[in-house]
Amino acid sequence: MLTKRIIPCLDVKDGRTVKGVNFLNLRDAGSAVELASYYSEHGADELVFLDITATVENRGTMVQLVCDVADRISIPFTVGGGIRTKDDVDRLLSAGADKISVNSAAVRNPGMIPELASQFGSQCVVLALDARRNPAMPSGFETVIDGGRTGTGLDALSWAEQAASLGAGEILLTSMDADGTKNGFDVDLTSIISSNIVIPVIASGGAGSKEDFLEIFRYGKADAALAASVFHFREIDIPELKAYLDDEGIPMRI
Amino acid sequence: MIAVVKYGAGNIRSVLSALSRLGYEGIVTDDPDTIRCADKVIFPGVGEASQAMKALREKGLDDVLRSLTQPFLGICLGMQLMCSFSEEGDTEGLGIFPERVIRFPSSADSKVPHMGWNSISGLKGPLFGSVSEGSFMYFVHSYYVPLSQNTAATCSYGGIEFSAALAKDNFMGTQFHPEKSGSSGERILSAFLEDL
Numbered sequence: 001m002l003t004k005r006i007i008p009c010l011d012v013k014d015g016r017t018v019k020g021v022n023f024l025n026l027r028d029a030g031s032a033v034e035l036a037s038y039y040s041e042h043g044a045d046e047l048v049f050l051d052i053t054a055t056v057e058n059r060g061t062m063v064q065l066v067c068d069v070a071d072r073i074s075i076p077f078t079v080g081g082g083i084r085t086k087d088d089v090d091r092l093l094s095a096g097a098d099k100i101s102v103n104s105a106a107v108r109n110p111g112m113i114p115e116l117a118s119q120f121g122s123q124c125v126v127l128a129l130d131a132r133r134n135p136a137m138p139s140g141f142e143t144v145i146d147g148g149r150t151g152t153g154l155d156a157l158s159w160a161e162q163a164a165s166l167g168a169g170e171i172l173l174t175s176m177d178a179d180g181t182k183n184g185f186d187v188d189l190t191s192i193i194s195s196n197i198v199i200p201v202i203a204s205g206g207a208g209s210k211e212d213f214l215e216i217f218r219y220g221k222a223d224a225a226l227a228a229s230v231f232h233f234r235e236i237d238i239p240e241l242k243a244y245l246d247d248e249g250i251p252m253r254i
Numbered sequence: 255m256i257a258v259v260k261y262g263a264g265n266i267r268s269v270l271s272a273l274s275r276l277g278y279e280g281i282v283t284d285d286p287d288t289i290r291c292a293d294k295v296i297f298p299g300v301g302e303a304s305q306a307m308k309a310l311r312e313k314g315l316d317d318v319l320r321s322l323t324q325p326f327l328g329i330c331l332g333m334q335l336m337c338s339f340s341e342e343g344d345t346e347g348l349g350i351f352p353e354r355v356i357r358f359p360s361s362a363d364s365k366v367p368h369m370g371w372n373s374i375s376g377l378k379g380p381l382f383g384s385v386s387e388g389s390f391m392y393f394v395h396s397y398y399v400p401l402s403q404n405t406a407a408t409c410s411y412g413g414i415e416f417s418a419a420l421a422k423d424n425f426m427g428t429q430f431h432p433e434k435s436g437s438s439g440e441r442i443l444s445a446f447l448e449d450l
Contacts (some may be wrong), residue, residue: 001373001410002370002393003370003371003390046370070268071274071275074272074435074437074440075434075435075436076394076431094267098434120301121301123300123394123396170369198360198365199366200365200367223369223370
């Protein structure tokens with residue numbers, strides 16, 4: 001049976017993790033490679049690296065990091081953040097990333113989705129969709145970009161449907177309302193997107209407890225769930241989380 | 255020498271990294287003689303079937319691969335291209351396996367691509383000697399090979415039982431990515447590299 005995936009997300013700047021990681025007995029707590037390696041050996045099903053590097057000049061650092069990660073870990077990983085061109089994608093995939101995610105650039109230029117899908121395959125094109133509640137939208141959710149700063153007037157569900165039909169292979173769906181709150185994932189958002197599109201959905205934003213994960217799989221119909229700080233600060237231990245979810249009847253790779 | 259066939263289909267680096275973790279060096283090549291002389295050949299693949307076959311034909315590699323007699327492992331799209339035909343781009347394959355590759359029907363309950371970790375069963379043959387029934391492997395694919403006499407492992411998705419691996423003579427293929435399947439996947443690669 002296909003299992004539900006648990007995905008830690010690492011924010012990376014200039015090749016280093018930026019959210020504090022204080023629990024691990026790593027030689028270098030800021031090393032994204034060390035952290036990735038730790039997670040891949042401790043139950044993570046997949047990893048996401050989000051490049052928050054401010055400048056284009058530092059992109060090379062990310063490519064080097066991707067090479068190092070690919071050498072060390074044997075589970076799939078996605079790289080996102082600031083990807084705009086086919087050349088960006090080519091460099092990251094050649095360096096060993098399994099998938100890349102596109103966000104604001106795809107909203108501004110939806111044509112990049114079929115372009116990337118036809119060259120590299122849909123399986124490696126993840127649409128990162130950031131959404132916020134907006135009752136004026138048909139689905140009740142609006143697509144936002146630029147890290148949530150800019151509204152688009154684009155209904156989140158119709159953008160998800162469009163992206164799927166353009167060739168995206170997966171959607172990384174972040175609730176900007178829930179993100180950072182630790183009050184749980186946005187079940188309504190995830191459920192409405194996941195039930196209406198035929199590609200997998202990764203739910204993101206708001207994870208605070210093991211029960212939040214159960215809820216997002218059971219009621220939000222998520223195919224995968226992503227979180228950062230609850231894993232980095234070891235508020236939730238991934239093997240324990242997976243054992244709990246498995247007991248509750250959610251299929252897990254144990 | 256382990257040859258890794260180069261034909262413009264992705265994920266070659268992941269395969270090389272996995273080989274390197276196991277202490278082997280893969281030579282990435284599209285040279286027919288290098289491939290013929292290799293001790294083992296790995297045929298990776300991520301991408302689209304018709305483009306991939308076109309690239310193989312342009313390089314004259316289709317006949318070369320078919321005629322090989324050393325242990326040969328196709329991965330994901332690689333395995334699908336070893337079949338006779340794929341619905342993806344209505345592509346004629348290498349015909350090493352007589353099977354046809356067909357598309358998963360998609361619905362909100364069984365999404366396509368089939369992406370993530372799924373368990374494999376009915377394990378047969380040398381690749382799976384040290385892997386337990388029900389082990390989890392990482393899959394990413396929208397097309398599948400139905401069960402047949404060459405099926406060496408099975409998997410189930412959306413109510414469909416399909417071939418997670420194929421084997422015939424020196425030719426083997428896995429639909430999943432052993433190079434991305436953690437320690438279970440490494441045991442399969444290790445069996446291919448060391449036991450065959």
